[in-house]
Amino acid sequence: MRLTETTDVTITTVVDNYSDLLVGAMPGVERHGPGKGPLLAEHGLSVHIRLGGEGKEILLDAGFTKVALPHNLAQLGIDPTRVDQVVISHGHRDHTAGLAEFLRMAGKRVPVVVHPDAFLERWFILPDGSKMGPWHEKQQEWEEAGADIVYVEEPYELAPGCLATGPIPRRTDFEKGMASAYYRQDGELVQDPINDDQSIVVNIEGKGLVVVAGCAHSGIVNTVRYAQEISGVKKVWAVVGGFHLGDATPEKVGRTIDEMKTIGPRLVMPAHCTGFAATRRFSEDMSREFVLNAVGTRLSF
Ligand SMILES: [Fe+2]
Numbered sequence: 001m002r003l004t005e006t007t008d009v010t011i012t013t014v015v016d017n018y019s020d021l022l023v024g025a026m027p028g029v030e031r032h033g034p035g036k037g038p039l040l041a042e043h044g045l046s047v048h049i050r051l052g053g054e055g056k057e058i059l060l061d062a063g064f065t066k067v068a069l070p071h072n073l074a075q076l077g078i079d080p081t082r083v084d085q086v087v088i089s090h091g092h093r094d095h096t097a098g099l100a101e102f103l104r105m106a107g108k109r110v111p112v113v114v115h116p117d118a119f120l121e122r123w124f125i126l127p128d129g130s131k132m133g134p135w136h137e138k139q140q141e142w143e144e145a146g147a148d149i150v151y152v153e154e155p156y157e158l159a160p161g162c163l164a165t166g167p168i169p170r171r172t173d174f175e176k177g178m179a180s181a182y183y184r185q186d187g188e189l190v191q192d193p194i195n196d197d198q199s200i201v202v203n204i205e206g207k208g209l210v211v212v213a214g215c216a217h218s219g220i221v222n223t224v225r226y227a228q229e230i231s232g233v234k235k236v237w238a239v240v241g242g243f244h245l246g247d248a249t250p251e252k253v254g255r256t257i258d259e260m261k262t263i264g265p266r267l268v269m270p271a272h273c274t275g276f277a278a279t280r281r282f283s284e285d286m287s288r289e290f291v292l293n294a295v296g297t298r299l300s301f
């Protein structure tokens, strides 16, 4: 199967860790500059995808609070009532906390595409042995706020030319997941592979794939390779979103960048959990492709 091509796509960073009024625009990259109302940043992610050719709007993830998402949507002129579907990349709080508020603002039933493991009771065991948690999403609360849950356990067509990946196979030898992640099962904390982790892939006419990652707990290279596999499209135009390299060793960051260069996207915009050190290296080692993310950045394809 080859994923259909689509046209007239915009991807807007609604919530992200980083805000910068002065970061410059460039062709295809619009910024929310000082002439517009201020945006809020927080350690979380929410991305709005508009498929103009299909007349569809999708929200990927919902930030870390109830505050930033509604505020930034209003400032960016994105109308929640027009959003057709929500995709939740995984059940971590920095991607879900604004969901119920968003659904109330949408004022209608909205399909929410999510893997069942997003509803696990999550814990983190930190290097010093201390525990953090629980993070526990409740399906009933989402449904009461307006979600029509769509469980995904394999690739799922959101619209012509656009897929949610569903769970991503872990194939590289250097993307090992999140060592501190656990979930509670039968009273015990067990290592959490974060199998709910998924991304969105769009096939742009005349360009290629745009991969939008939430937190990339499966590994950003695994994610992009799987996007190529399930779409039947080799050419990757852009890779954006959370690459989850904030706690990665320099070696892992180097391997990731080497693989990304082999994949050869024209645009790389690391965000959210990519971390400063890895973002800096992308900016140096892929300087022609690199775009600094900030809330309000809008990419057009
Ligand atoms: Fe996460």
Ligand SMILES: [Fe+2]
Residues within 6 Å of the ligand: 044, 045, 092, 094, 095, 214, 215, 242, 272, 273
């Ligand atoms: Fe995250």
